[in-house]
Amino acid sequence: MAKKIDVPFNGTKEQEEKLRAQLAQLKIEHDGKGLMIAALQRAQDIYGYLPEAVQQIIADELGVSLAEVYGVATFYAQFSLYPKGNYKIGVCLGTACYVKGSGDVYKKICDTLKIEGGQCTDDLRFSLDATRCIGCCGLAPVMTVNDDVYGKVTPEEVEGILAKYMN
């Protein structure tokens, strides 16, 4: 299972107040029931992702356990447990890229940065996501770093590409 990465949490007091106010409002609107997903969506809107401290607030406010909140947050693809890094890496795992070996590229990035898809490095420099087709199948396999696009990538080239963003 995905190993937890400790990322510093920089939530502000204002964010927390905003979240608690929105949760209170939601509780009234939903009559106290079935509001977990809505609560997670609001929290992600405020913080950009759902770290443990934020999920704990939701658990306390909704009167459920942290394990249950975590269960829902990890079930839906729309929720992210980690912030996006300064450099957002995307690797296309669409059909064309995949048959051309993007799976190996993806794995090489995971191994190099010691993270999994959906996670970010503990210095917040890189985050990694698997993407769908980005529309340049002729260049398969394709990876992107922010707005830079790399085509016909091999696992051997991964370290060199990442090195460009190390400084």
Next chain:
Amino acid sequence: MVHLKINNIPVEVKEGSTILEAAKVAGINIPTLCYLKEINEIGACRVCVCEVKGARSLVAACVYPVNEGMEVFTNTEKVRKSRKTTLELLLSDHKKECLSCVRSTNCELQKLSNEYGCDENRFKGARTECEQDTSTSYLVRDNEKCILCRRCVAVCKHVQDVAVIAPARRGFNTHIACAFESDLADAPCVACGQCVAVCPTGALHEREEIDNVRDAINNPEKVVIVAAAPAVRAAIGEEFGYPIGTNTEGKMFTAMRMLGFDKVFDVNFGADLTILEEANELLDRVSNKGVLPMFTSCSPGWIRYVEYYYPELIPNLSSCKSPMQMCGAAIKTYWAQKEGIDPKNIYFVGIMPCTAKKFEKTRQNEAASGYPDVDAVLTTRELAKMIKTSGIIYNELPDGTFDNPLGEFTGAGVIFGATGGVMEAALRTAAEKITGKPLDNIDFKAVRGIKGIKEAEYDLNGTKVKVAVASGLTNAKKLCEKIKKGECDYTFVEVMCCPGGCVNGGGQPIQSAYVRRNTDLRSKRAKALYDEDKKSAIRKSHENEAVLKLYEEFFGAPGSHKAHEILHTSYVDRKKK
């Protein structure tokens, strides 16, 4: 009432019944895996599927409600084929070490696979890979044997109200996890082991200590002493084929000797001792306006619950150690001195219906002699396993008895194993202390029975004593909330972490979901204890000769300075800030 046919047999059942329940009325069993009556009714595993005339597809019998005129078929070729495929798919992602698995021959998946003639290698593909969680002293989680039935999750949430485990992620990556994949040791788990008791496979089991105990027995320098909790004698027979609720105490004592233990004492003795200390503490709190209500402190799962979830109520907890810890403390101080044995060389083993006891022995302030009060804790299941692997033919053993002096016990000590038992035992003693005369009737029946919360009020010589008894943490929570809000005026509250009390503890013999829904384990096992109490010559803790002698020779009086040092403990606020 609703009329329907199951395999052409007409049956009449209550409206709202499920096909599973209706089939039972017709004398037909439908196999289940995820279903746990009233706890986990989610129709997820698809092992209970049946054909319903007119229905488009197979239906899950455990959740499908019956209709008037319905025709159900539970055993067609189509049904059998579907169940078999479902089982084979489960087996494709199961760590199949069945030969040596702790649950072999008592595994619901194994039993069904065998009945349906499954090919365990029919489907080959990706396998879930994860490490065992061995972070705690009491429990091991092995997700590679998990079939995702969610019975553990349901019991943790709905029965015990803590929900420290839940399904995480989705699809093939779905697994049962603590929040943020933390180890169980870092989660606010109360250690009750109810998840173990309901797990259909070997995915959850206690942390075994059998080898440590054998090493101690084989060590000539160690004096190895064993003592079993009240509830153990009411259930260990189940491991050897006795009907549920058979008290096999005599055979248990004999088997313990044959295993090589030097002394066979009894935690019932510790229970009687607990009552004297606890009754004294209660009377002290009442007369000196101490914190009330006072909570019992015998159940380590309950203690952990207060420490994690209601730390503001820690002052309400009795400072008395549990009967097991008192036993160990008395053995390593009083008895060691009496026998001239260095407590360093005493190895005390508690046999417990409980997994949380494996944690309790590691708590702070539980080493009165300078050495741990308790060295090892075996569950009822582990003791049975030890007996079996030692070649002892349990069923043919003659009845033995305990050793003196720390084995002697009263009926009051015996009923500690059932919900309400500690309360009743305490009332027998407290009442006579307050009134100064013997009770006419020592049966406090209002606190007996398996109801989740029981309340009673007694007038003891003008002193009104209002008591409450709860078992299962969902019920305990209701009491805690009432107490926090000041909505009640109880004097004394007994809480047992597991529903029904220790007889239904997480360390007891495991019964399948089928047995659990057709038999009331709690009442049957409790009855074995109440029967023993009834036929005991002495039924009040303060009349236990050995306990009285212990006070006379060693402690002085209940609540004395020495008793406090040796028999009392302290608690920790564990709430995450």
